[in-house]
Amino acid sequence: MNGVHDLGGMHGFGPVIREPNEPVFHSEWEQRVFAMALTAMGRRVWNVDEFRRAIECMPPARYLAATYYEKWLHALESLLLEKGAVTPEELLSGHAAAPAPAKGTGPLDGGGGDVESFDSSAVKLRFDKSFKPRFKPGDRVVARNLNPKHHTRLPRYARGKRGVIRYDQGVFIFPDTHAHGQGAKPQHVYTVAFEAKELWGADHKERASVYLDCWDNYLERAAVMPAARPAIKSAGRARMAKPAAKVRAAAGRAKKGRKR
Amino acid sequence: MSEEHDHHNAPPSEPAQRVKALEQLLVEKGLVNSQALDELIDTYERRIGPRNGARVIARAWTDPEYRKRLFENAAKAIEELGFPPGPQGEHMMVVENTPRTHNMVVCTLCSCYPWSVLGLPPVWYKSTAYRARAVSDPRGLLSEFGVDVGGKEIRVWDSSSEMRYLVMPERPAGSESLSEDELAELVTRDSMIGTGLPKSAARRARETNRAAK
Numbered sequence: 135m136n137g138v139h140d141l142g143g144m145h146g147f148g149p150v151i152r153e154p155n156e157p158v159f160h161s162e163w164e165q166r167v168f169a170m171a172l173t174a175m176g177r178r179v180w181n182v183d184e185f186r187r188a189i190e191c192m193p194p195a196r197y198l199a200a201t202y203y204e205k206w207l208h209a210l211e212s213l214l215l216e217k218g219a220v221t222p223e224e225l226l227s228g229h230a231a232a233p234a235p236a237k238g239t240g241p242l243d244g245g246g247g248d249v250e251s252f253d254s255s256a257v258k259l260r261f262d263k264s265f266k267p268r269f270k271p272g273d274r275v276v277a278r279n280l281n282p283k284h285h286t287r288l289p290r291y292a293r294g295k296r297g298v299i300r301y302d303q304g305v306f307i308f309p310d311t312h313a314h315g316q317g318a319k320p321q322h323v324y325t326v327a328f329e330a331k332e333l334w335g336a337d338h339k340e341r342a343s344v345y346l347d348c349w350d351n352y353l354e355r356a357a358v359m360p361a362a363r364p365a366i367k368s369a370g371r372a373r374m375a376k377p378a379a380k381v382r383a384a385a386g387r388a389k390k391g392r393k394r
Numbered sequence: 395m396s397e398e399h400d401h402h403n404a405p406p407s408e409p410a411q412r413v414k415a416l417e418q419l420l421v422e423k424g425l426v427n428s429q430a431l432d433e434l435i436d437t438y439e440r441r442i443g444p445r446n447g448a449r450v451i452a453r454a455w456t457d458p459e460y461r462k463r464l465f466e467n468a469a470k471a472i473e474e475l476g477f478p479p480g481p482q483g484e485h486m487m488v489v490e491n492t493p494r495t496h497n498m499v500v501c502t503l504c505s506c507y508p509w510s511v512l513g514l515p516p517v518w519y520k521s522t523a524y525r526a527r528a529v530s531d532p533r534g535l536l537s538e539f540g541v542d543v544g545g546k547e548i549r550v551w552d553s554s555s556e557m558r559y560l561v562m563p564e565r566p567a568g569s570e571s572l573s574e575d576e577l578a579e580l581v582t583r584d585s586m587i588g589t590g591l592p593k594s595a596a597r598r599a600r601e602t603n604r605a606a607k
Binding site for chain 2: 139140141142143144145147148149150151152153156158159160161162163165166167168169170172173174175176177179182186189198202203204207210211214219220224225226227228229230259260287288289291301303304306323325327330333334340341342343344345346347348349
């Protein structure tokens with residue numbers, strides 16, 4: 135969704151203010167919110183993508199005004215309600231209207247054992263078994279111009295922009311569906327390098343780039359490779375699409391390997 | 395920012411009361427156990443933090459075999475030193491600063507951060523200002539932080555997936571004679587985010603002298 139959380143490249147937020155000797159938490163309630171949210175995730179009451187989606191759905195003005203753990207508290211309460219784990223009346227009173235369901239039958243039992251245990255497999259979002267990737271390091275790609283109303287991890291600043299695949303990070307659950315209970319839809323995640331001037335305009339000549347992780351669904355193959363041409367006399371001609379086979383052959387010649 | 399840090403004198407805030415009621419409810423529902431929450435909090439306040447990451451970097455600076463393993467499978471190599479992956483540390487990649495490249499990490503969409511090696515992120519990392527500017531004005535931001543990377547290429551890693559990135563800073567000149575433990579003292583949290591540089595060996599010596607007095 136084109137939400138207020140998608141902050142990359144925005145102006146007007148002022149300098150970054152750092153607190154010297156900052157404590158891990160600033161108050162006791164922050165500690166409790168953190169631990170409760172993590173426990174619920176560990177018990178698979180919800181997944182991390184649903185948690186992010188719940189935060190992004192805060193009304194924009196409240197999102198910007200809230201502290202970090204106020205956002206977590208909002209997500210915690212709204213997901214407990216959404217999952218039917220608590221009722222609005224229970225949230226207000228602080229007491230359960232009905233006794234806790236028997237183990238393994240209630241909405242709170244996500245299949246994860248005792249309340250004491252943190253099920254770390256609940257946070258494992260990479261698949262061990264792989265399948266053939268569509269891209270390889272060196273391939274030139276374009277981030278799709280997608281503007282979905284649902285949760286996505288493709289930030290606005292990269293949409294429609296050209297980049298180069300740097301790493302294939304393996305196969306991961308797809309957040310766009312996983313955040314909405316619509317399945318894992320596993321696919322490759324690639325780290326794509328986007329140059330500053332491509333993202334922010336020609337006047338950004340500094341040697342900088344953004345390395346952004348993109349799910350396969352976010353990408354398509356770039357039609358041409360302008361950087362591969364030493365001198366472009368006719369920009370119009372250079373932008374014309376090349377036959378796919380020629381592009382693949384050229385991409386194969388591009389640099390390979392996991393250089394760091 | 396200031397309202398975030400005024401808890402000490404303020405009366406119990408609205409979230410404090412909401413959270414108290416919520417915990418009571420979830421305990422009654424059998425979802426959480428207050429002691430288990432205490433333990434989780436203690437883990438992130440005391441046991442997991444940037445000292446873990448500093449151990450990893452210092453080992454990689456001194457042990458070429460370890461360094462190789464760290465680049466091949468970061469989460470596994472980090473676990474070797476006794477730091478389990480846990481949440482936000484399952485899928486790790488270490489990115490190396492070199493004389494030509496400076497790396498810096500951000501999460502523009504939320505607050506993704508490598509918990510297993512750095513602990514929980516500081517407020518500024520999660521702030522709108524950092525998330526907005528890190529991708530579009532990294533050099534300006536670094537200079538505000540007092541970090542001059544000269545003409546190096548800057549790579550900003552926007553943590554949009556479940557991959558978590560840890561920056562391996564360059565080993566400071568003049569640190570050749572330091573032991574692994576001493577080297578770990580040079581590695582600051584910010585140097586592993588890429589918004590800082592490691593302490594110099596001389597600064598460490600001054601700090602050690604002051605502490606001894």
